[in-house]
Amino acid sequence: xxxxxxxTTNGTLRRDENTIMFESGxxxxxxxxxxxxxxxxxxxxxxxxxxxxxxxxxxxxxxxFNYYGxxxxxxxxxxxxxxxxxxxxxxxxxxxxxKRLYLAKTFVLGSIINSEKLYQIxxxxxxxxxxxxxxxxxxxxxxxxxxxxxxxxxEELTGWEFETRTKRPxxxxxxxxxxxxxxxxxxxxxxxxxxxxxNSTVSYLHEPSEKRHSLCLDVAEVxxxxxxxxxxxxxxxxxxxxxxxxxxxxxxxxxxLDGRRxxxxxxxxxxxxxxxxxxxxxxxxxxxxxRLELYKLVKHLTENEPYIPLNYxxxxx
Amino acid sequence: MDLRELKFRGTQVAYYVxxxxxxxxxxxxxxxxxxxxxxxxxxxxxxxxxxREKGEEFAYEPVSIDFFSTGEGLVVHEIKHSSALEQAxxxxxxxxxxxxxxxxxxxxxxxxxxxxxxxxxxxxxxEKDEELINEVVRKMDEVVRKEIPPKVINKPYCxxxxxxxxxxx
Ligand code: SF4
Numbered sequence: 001x002x003x004x005x006x007x008t009t010n011g012t013l014r015r016d017e018n019t020i021m022f023e024s025g026x027x028x029x030x031x032x033x034x035x036x037x038x039x040x041x042x043x044x045x046x047x048x049x050x051x052x053x054x055x056x057x058x059x060x061x062x063x064x065f066n067y068y069g070x071x072x073x074x075x076x077x078x079x080x081x082x083x084x085x086x087x088x089x090x091x092x093x094x095x096x097x098x099k100r101l102y103l104a105k106t107f108v109l110g111s112i113i114n115s116e117k118l119y120q121i122x123x124x125x126x127x128x129x130x131x132x133x134x135x136x137x138x139x140x141x142x143x144x145x146x147x148x149x150x151x152x153x154x155e156e157l158t159g160w161e162f163e164t165r166t167k168r169p170x171x172x173x174x175x176x177x178x179x180x181x182x183x184x185x186x187x188x189x190x191x192x193x194x195x196x197x198x199n200s201t202v203s204y205l206h207e208p209s210e211k212r213h214s215l216c217l218d219v220a221e222v223x224x225x226x227x228x229x230x231x232x233x234x235x236x237x238x239x240x241x242x243x244x245x246x247x248x249x250x251x252x253x254x255x256x257l258d259g260r261r262x263x264x265x266x267x268x269x270x271x272x273x274x275x276x277x278x279x280x281x282x283x284x285x286x287x288x289x290x291r292l293e294l295y296k297l298v299k300h301l302t303e304n305e306p307y308i309p310l311n312y313x314x315x316x317x
Numbered sequence: 318m319d320l321r322e323l324k325f326r327g328t329q330v331a332y333y334v335x336x337x338x339x340x341x342x343x344x345x346x347x348x349x350x351x352x353x354x355x356x357x358x359x360x361x362x363x364x365x366x367x368x369r370e371k372g373e374e375f376a377y378e379p380v381s382i383d384f385f386s387t388g389e390g391l392v393v394h395e396i397k398h399s400s401a402l403e404q405a406x407x408x409x410x411x412x413x414x415x416x417x418x419x420x421x422x423x424x425x426x427x428x429x430x431x432x433x434x435x436x437x438x439x440x441x442x443x444e445k446d447e448e449l450i451n452e453v454v455r456k457m458d459e460v461v462r463k464e465i466p467p468k469v470i471n472k473p474y475c476x477x478x479x480x481x482x483x484x485x486x
Binding site for chain 2: 081082083086196197277279288291292296298299
C-alpha cells in the first residue's frame with residue numbers, strides 16, 4: 001500500500017516530471033508519486049500550482065501545518081468517489097432529527113468506550129446521560145464533561161500540568177500535544193474519507209458549518225482516544241517525549257522540531273500497527289480501522305445496518 | 318455508431334452475473350476501487366497486452382469494447398485477466414454484440430482474450446441470446462431500482478472483490 005510522507009524540514013516542494021521533489025539546502029529527496037497516498041507537511045514549505053496539480057492528478061491529499069505545528073488546512077483534490085445516492089442519504093440523516101441524534105450519540109459513544117479503558121475510569125453515569133440526551137447539544141455536553149474527566153486522568157497519569165484545556169493557543173505542553181495530535185487525527189480521517197463515497201462536509205455531532213470537512217470531526221471522536229491520548233500517554237510514560245521537546249513563548253507552547261518528529265514517527269507507527277479484526281478474520285492496520293469505520297457509516301446510511309462504533313480495546317493486538 | 322444509448326455498461330452486465338450486490342453498489346456510485354491492487358492489475362494487463370490494437374474512437378463511455386476487428390462481420394474482442402468468471406465475461410460480450418446488432422451492424426462473433434492463461438474463447442450469438450439479453454437487462458433494472466442493496470453472497474471470490482472489506486468488515 002502507498003505510504004504517508006511526513007515533511008518536517010522547511011524547504012521547497014516541486015514537481016519533477018512524475019515525482020515529488022523536496023529540496024532543503026543540501027537535501028534533495030525524490031518521492032515517487034505512485035508510492036504516495038498522502039502528505040503531512042509539518043514545516044514551512046514553498047510550492048507552486050504545478051506541484052498541486054501533480055497531487056490532484058494522482059488523488060493525493062496534502063495536509064498543511066504551520067510553523068507551530070498547528071493545522072492550517074488540507075489540499076483536497078476533487079471528490080474522489082462521489083455518489084449522489086450516498087450524499088442524499090447523508091443529508092436525509094442530517095435533516096431527520098432522530099436519525100441525526102442517533103449518529104451524534106454513537107460518535108460520542110465511540111469516544112467514551114475507547115477512553116474508558118485507556119484511563120480506567122467508570123463511564124456508566126455518562127453513558128446513562130448519553131442515552132437520555134434528547135438533542136445534539138445535550139450530547140455535546142455529555143462529551144464535554146466526560147472529556148474533562150479524561151484530561152484530569154491524563155494529568156494524573158503523566159504528572160504533567162494541564163489545568164484547563166487551552167486550544168488557541170495551547171499554553172502548556174499537554175495542551176500542545178493534544179492540539180497537535182487531534183489535528184493529525186482529523187487530517188487522517190479526511191485522508192480516508194477521500195477514498196470513500198462519503199461527503200466530508202455533511203456531519204451529525206458537529207454542525208456542518210463548523211469546519212469545512214466537519215464529518216472528520218465526528219469520526220475523529222472515535223479515534224482521538226486511541227491516536228491522540230493513547231499515544232501521548234505512551235510517549236510520556238516511556239520518556240520518549242519530555243518537557244525539553246517544547247518551546248514556550250509568551251502565550252504559546254508548542255512542540256519543537258525534535259518533539260514533532262518523535263510524535264509523527266510514533267503516530268505513523270501506530271497507524272501501521274495491526275490488530276486482529278474478527279469480522280474479516282485477519283489482522284488490519286489502525287489506518288484500515290478508520291476506513292472500516294467509514295464503511296460502516298456508509299452501510300448505516302444506505303443499508304439500514306445500524307452503525308456501531310469501534311471498540312478498540314476489545315480487539316486483540 | 319452511437320454506443321451512448323446503452324443502458325448499462327458491459328462491466329455492469331458482468332457484475333450482474335457475478336454478484337447483484339456489486340451491481341447495485343457500483344450503479345449507485347459506491348465504489349472503493351481506486352486502491353485495489355487487483356483492479357489495477359486488470360488495467361495494467363489490458364494496457365500492455367493490446368495497447369496498439371486499441372482504437373481511440375471506442376474509448377468513450379459508457380461502453381468500452383476493448384477493440385474490434387473485421388472479418389465476415391464485426392468481431393468484438395474483450396480482454397480479461399482471469400477466466401475464473403468466464404460466464405460473466407461471456408454474457409458481457411453477448412451484450413455488446415446484441416447492442417451492435419440492434420444498431421444494424423453485422424457482427425459475426427466475439428472473442429474473449431485471457432492473455433495470462435494464453436487462452437482465447439469464442440462467443441457465438443444466436444436468436445435465443447437476444448431473449449436472454451432482454452431478460453437480463455430487465456432483471457438488472459429491477460436490481461438497481463431496489464432501495465437497499467442485495468445481501469452479501471458469501472462466495473469464495475468475494476475475497477478478491479474490491480468490495481470485500483466493505484461487505485464483510
Ligand atoms: S464482496 Fe462478495 S458480496 Fe460483496 S460485492 Fe463483492 S462479490 Fe458481492
